[in-house]
Amino acid sequence: MANQPSVLVTGGAGYVGSHVCKALHRSGFVPVTFDNLATGHREAVKWGPLEVGDVRNQDLVADVMQRYEATAVLHFAAASLVGESASKPLEYYDNNVAGAISLVTAMRRCGVSRIVFSSTCAVYGMPEALPIQETESTRPINVYGRTKLAVENLLADVAATGEIRTVMLRYFNAAGADSEGEIGEAHAPETHLIPLAIQAAHDPARPLHVFGSDYPTADGTCERDYVHVEDLAEAHLQALRFLGETGSSRAFNLGTGHPVSVRQVIAAVERVLGTKVPTVEASRRPGDPPRLFAAPGLAGRDLGWVATRSDIDRIVETATRWRRWA
Numbered sequence: 001m002a003n004q005p006s007v008l009v010t011g012g013a014g015y016v017g018s019h020v021c022k023a024l025h026r027s028g029f030v031p032v033t034f035d036n037l038a039t040g041h042r043e044a045v046k047w048g049p050l051e052v053g054d055v056r057n058q059d060l061v062a063d064v065m066q067r068y069e070a071t072a073v074l075h076f077a078a079a080s081l082v083g084e085s086a087s088k089p090l091e092y093y094d095n096n097v098a099g100a101i102s103l104v105t106a107m108r109r110c111g112v113s114r115i116v117f118s119s120t121c122a123v124y125g126m127p128e129a130l131p132i133q134e135t136e137s138t139r140p141i142n143v144y145g146r147t148k149l150a151v152e153n154l155l156a157d158v159a160a161t162g163e164i165r166t167v168m169l170r171y172f173n174a175a176g177a178d179s180e181g182e183i184g185e186a187h188a189p190e191t192h193l194i195p196l197a198i199q200a201a202h203d204p205a206r207p208l209h210v211f212g213s214d215y216p217t218a219d220g221t222c223e224r225d226y227v228h229v230e231d232l233a234e235a236h237l238q239a240l241r242f243l244g245e246t247g248s249s250r251a252f253n254l255g256t257g258h259p260v261s262v263r264q265v266i267a268a269v270e271r272v273l274g275t276k277v278p279t280v281e282a283s284r285r286p287g288d289p290p291r292l293f294a295a296p297g298l299a300g301r302d303l304g305w306v307a308t309r310s311d312i313d314r315i316v317e318t319a320t321r322w323r324r325w326a
């Protein structure tokens, strides 16, 4: 352990962060999880130490960074429910933006200069063109997206001084679970389509709500770009390598480039489980764009990243095999 570089992983007890910790461990890093367990799970921290704390506690973050001699930071910790962000804007700005200020200031105090940030396709809002390129204008349409864009701007501004180098990864829809079934998605409340569809298949008393079936898409339901959480994990390793090799700071889309509709997700769950997914047709949710999918070419070119595990059936199979703690 003494010779292995350690990486501070804020939010490492959460869904994406815990999968990245496993990948880091496999690649010879010590992932040091720093998490307040607000939405994370102690049981998900299996591949390195857990330090319980809040990223807004700058002294504590700096202390942990120093004690473990962190060489880089992966920043997942955030509040990330779009609906909740509208009713709790101050809490979202505080957690996501004040949290990032605290973290980057602690990095400066400790001389840590590399940070990979979990951003989101929500920074694009309603895109003008599809597939979405990184050059698309960033006009988020919800509080959550605006806090994420604020952090991107903050990181880019600090990077421009030369104090830090940053890769900002704009995930599309993270999905699936660890292929060995050790960890997976366990949000409460769950708002993501795939776990909800699996839940509905197991429990007909809780049918899946299909929000809008009159969109201008092939089958009338919304289309999204689902990317396997293990593919996302791989991208973080490549981002760390990229930051080690070059000085440039930038944002990358992480998606497959292939849109999948709500009905196609339901069909995949029915195929994999061999059971019907009971559904209820509901009206459109305000602010849901009909189609969102990435142009992932920049990550391919500069990070060497391509989604290889994001076939929808594989995503559903891994999500199904995973048994949650909750």
Ligand SMILES: NC(=O)c1ccc[n+]([C@@H]2O[C@H](COP(=O)([O-])OP(=O)(O)OC[C@H]3O[C@@H](n4cnc5c(N)ncnc54)[C@H](O)[C@@H]3O)[C@@H](O)[C@H]2O)c1
Residues within 6 Å of the ligand: 010, 011, 012, 013, 014, 015, 016, 017, 034, 035, 036, 037, 038, 039, 040, 041, 053, 054, 055, 056, 075, 076, 077, 078, 079, 080, 095, 099, 118, 119, 120, 121, 170, 171, 172, 173, 174, 175, 187
């Ligand atoms: N899941 C997705 O589809 C998706 C898509 C785009 C972007 N993202 C971003 O990826 C990141 C991880 O998402 P996730 O789905 O794993 O969420 P998650 O809620 O499972 O994980 C977030 C983790 O951060 C911790 N945390 C939150 N606030 C904290 C604080 N102030 N101090 C310390 N720890 C704190 C939580 O306890 C949790 O363990 C988030 O930043 C999210 O915005 C996720």
